[in-house]
Amino acid sequence: MQYKKPILVLFTGSVETACGGASSASGPFYCPGDQKVYMDLAFFDELQTKFGASGGDFATAYVIAHEVGHHIQTLLGTSAKMRQAQQGKSEADANKLSVALELQADFYAGVWAKYNQENLDIGDIDEALSAAQAVGDDAIQKRMQGHVVPESFTHGTSEQRKYWFMKGYTTGDIRQGDTFSEVD
Ligand SMILES: [Zn+2]
Numbered sequence: 001m002q003y004k005k006p007i008l009v010l011f012t013g014s015v016e017t018a019c020g021g022a023s024s025a026s027g028p029f030y031c032p033g034d035q036k037v038y039m040d041l042a043f044f045d046e047l048q049t050k051f052g053a054s055g056g057d058f059a060t061a062y063v064i065a066h067e068v069g070h071h072i073q074t075l076l077g078t079s080a081k082m083r084q085a086q087q088g089k090s091e092a093d094a095n096k097l098s099v100a101l102e103l104q105a106d107f108y109a110g111v112w113a114k115y116n117q118e119n120l121d122i123g124d125i126d127e128a129l130s131a132a133q134a135v136g137d138d139a140i141q142k143r144m145q146g147h148v149v150p151e152s153f154t155h156g157t158s159e160q161r162k163y164w165f166m167k168g169y170t171t172g173d174i175r176q177g178d179t180f181s182e183v184d
Pocket of ligand 1: 066067070102105
């Protein structure tokens with residue numbers, strides 16, 4: 001199939017998208033409706049100040065690559081299939097499917113890093129892992145509410161997010177990214 005590049009939109013404050021209006025509170029996201037990646041510039045500071053990541057250029061690269069992963073899932077039809085599968089499911093089961101989709105986007109980010117190895121500096125993979133650690137559902141919930149509710153996870157734990165990024169990075173093999181069979 002033909003690869004169609006997504007468009008990157010940087011914004012501060014708020015933005016209008018084909019998926020509706022969004023503010024910096026929503027964090028970086030991908031809108032399938034217009035195939036654009038939306039990045040609030042303040043988020044990259046918050047990744048360090050609020051989420052406790054070590055920062056660095058490759059933390060930013062990981063976040064963008066994750067969102068482009070959602071673009072790949074849209075082109076391949078995985079996102080639509082997953083949303084269909086969520087219909088009629090309990091919230092907990094629908095969340096599990098969401099986690100699988102998110103971890104696959106992390107996996108694709110790892111595959112991308114593998115094929116861009118010649119551009120990586122020492123410490124770049126650690127920067128990505130630190131960012132993945134910081135945005136794990138368990139890490140976020142622990143910080144926000146002091147305890148974790150696994151049934152409400154939508155993106156996966158810090159461990160899972162690091163695991164799938166690294167699996168993509170070490171294998172570089174897109175066929176290894178079936179998070180839907182492996183995550184339960
Ligand atoms: Zn995502």
